[in-house]
Amino acid sequence: QVQLVESGGGLVQPGGSLRLSCAASRTISSFYTMGWYRQAPGKQREFVAVITRGGSTTYADSVKGRFTISRDNAKNTVYLQMNSLKPEDTAVYFCKAVTSPSNYWGQGTQVTVSS
Numbered sequence: 001q002v003q004l005v006e007s008g009g010g011l012v013q014p015g016g017s018l019r020l021s022c023a024a025s026r027t028i029s030s031f032y033t034m035g036w037y038r039q040a041p042g043k044q045r046e047f048v049a050v051i052t053r054g055g056s057t058t059y060a061d062s063v064k065g066r067f068t069i070s071r072d073n074a075k076n077t078v079y080l081q082m083n084s085l086k087p088e089d090t091a092v093y094f095c096k097a098v099t100s101p102s103n104y105w106g107q108g109t110q111v112t113v114s115s
Contacts, residue, residue, distance in 0.1 A: 002026055002104040004095045009109030012085055016113070020080040022095030022106055027076055029053070033098040034078045036069060038091035038111075045094065049080060063089075085113045 003025040012018050020036070028034060035050035049059045049069040057069055068081040078095060090113050095106040 001102075002097055002099065004097060004104055004106035006093065006095050006106045006109040009093060009111045011112045011114065013115050014086060014113055016085050017081070017083045018085065018111060020082065020093055020109060020111070022078040022080075024076045024078075024097065027073070028071065028078065028097065029073045031097050031099045033096075034071060035096045035098070036078075036080045037094045037096055038089075039094070039108075040091040043091075048093070051078065082111070085111075087113045089113050 005023045006020060008018060008020040031053060033050050033052050036048040037045050038048050039045040047060050048063055049057065049067055051057050051069045051071055059067060066084045071078045090111060092108040092110050094108045097104045
């Protein structure tokens, strides 16, 4: 199986930046996709960003132009650079790996955007 561990969450002021990391327990180069999702209190988990094995990226409309997903295959790590943060970005952010034979989720890291 695959273990995913998120880090980098915390408290940041509106307009600030934060970089999240997702470290995998094995090589990620063969994963179909790796992505970020978030879940705010009382809401369903929602898609944020994804990067494919070939390097293509897709973003939710709510974060386009502000967030950037990237990966470092040598470090088995996926990143989410978050800029121009807004209070509505407050949520637990989860890393997801889509691979064979199954998909995997991390435990999540809390991001709070507040003044």
